[in-house]
Amino acid sequence: AQSVTQLGSHVSVSEGALVLLRCNYSSSVPPYLFWYVQYPNQGLQLLLKYTTGATLVKGINGFEAEFKKSETSFHLTKPSAHMSDAAEYFCAVSDEATDKLIFGTGTRLQVFP
Amino acid sequence: DTGVSQNPRHKITKRGQNVTFRCDPISEHNRLYWYRQTLGQGPEFLTYFQNEAQLEKSRLLSDRFSAERPKGSFSTLEIQRTEQGDSAMYLCASISGTTISYGYTFGSGTRLTVV
Numbered sequence: 001a002q003s004v005t006q007l008g009s010h011v012s013v014s015e016g017a018l019v020l021l022r023c024n025y026s027s028s029v030p031p032y033l034f035w036y037v038q039y040p041n042q043g044l045q046l047l048l049k050y051t052t053g054a055t056l057v058k059g060i061n062g063f064e065a066e067f068k069k070s071e072t073s074f075h076l077t078k079p080s081a082h083m084s085d086a087a088e089y090f091c092a093v094s095d096e097a098t099d100k101l102i103f104g105t106g107t108r109l110q111v112f113p
Numbered sequence: 114d115t116g117v118s119q120n121p122r123h124k125i126t127k128r129g130q131n132v133t134f135r136c137d138p139i140s141e142h143n144r145l146y147w148y149r150q151t152l153g154q155g156p157e158f159l160t161y162f163q164n165e166a167q168l169e170k171s172r173l174l175s176d177r178f179s180a181e182r183p184k185g186s187f188s189t190l191e192i193q194r195t196e197q198g199d200s201a202m203y204l205c206a207s208i209s210g211t212t213i214s215y216g217y218t219f220g221s222g223t224r225l226t227v228v
Contacts, residue, residue, distance in 0.1 A: 004155075009153075034217075036219075041222075041224065042221055042222070043117075043119075043204055043219040043220050043221040043222045044156070044204065044206075044217075044219040045219070046216060046217065046218075049216060090155050090156070092155075098161065098168070098169055099144065099161075099208065100146060100158045100161060100169070101146075101148075101156070101158070101206075101217065102158070103155030103156050103157070104155050105153075105154055105155050106153075106154070106155050
């Protein structure tokens, strides 16, 4: 069965610092991978996705992620954190048969001034 | 295109009561998914529809839960005899096309509190 592991339930960075949120997945076939952001009491907003092609994917708000098949990873990065980046971030992998998403448990990002 | 709409945004109900949530997907999206998210967890899959057909239900969906999508448009999720453990955010998402590479659009969710 497919699964997603997000290392670190909480990550704190200073404004302007590098953001690195880790995601590892298990899948028997090349997966589709996603990062979503969730602000308090809101739904999920797609940050970026990997389906096929280039392994470095750029998303909204300056975020990017790199698909590394050999490491079964899809870590999310942003060179310089902004206060508005404070939110919950979820990594997800899609089920091949049903397209349903399997989510990780999330990482709460705090940004300090 | 106003996105995926969910109503109500918040629902407080007494234990044992029935509740119903509604999801209006993006009009051209043929697949609709329901997820449940409890505090501190990622969303968990409940069920999905392709047009009006319900194609899969999670084991999380007990007999007290039922979902419908009449005419392949909006969907409803009903919980009968609510329990405190049903308190969660219920999220709806829709996609177009036959593969997820087109991307999901999520609604803002319905937060259920059972007291």
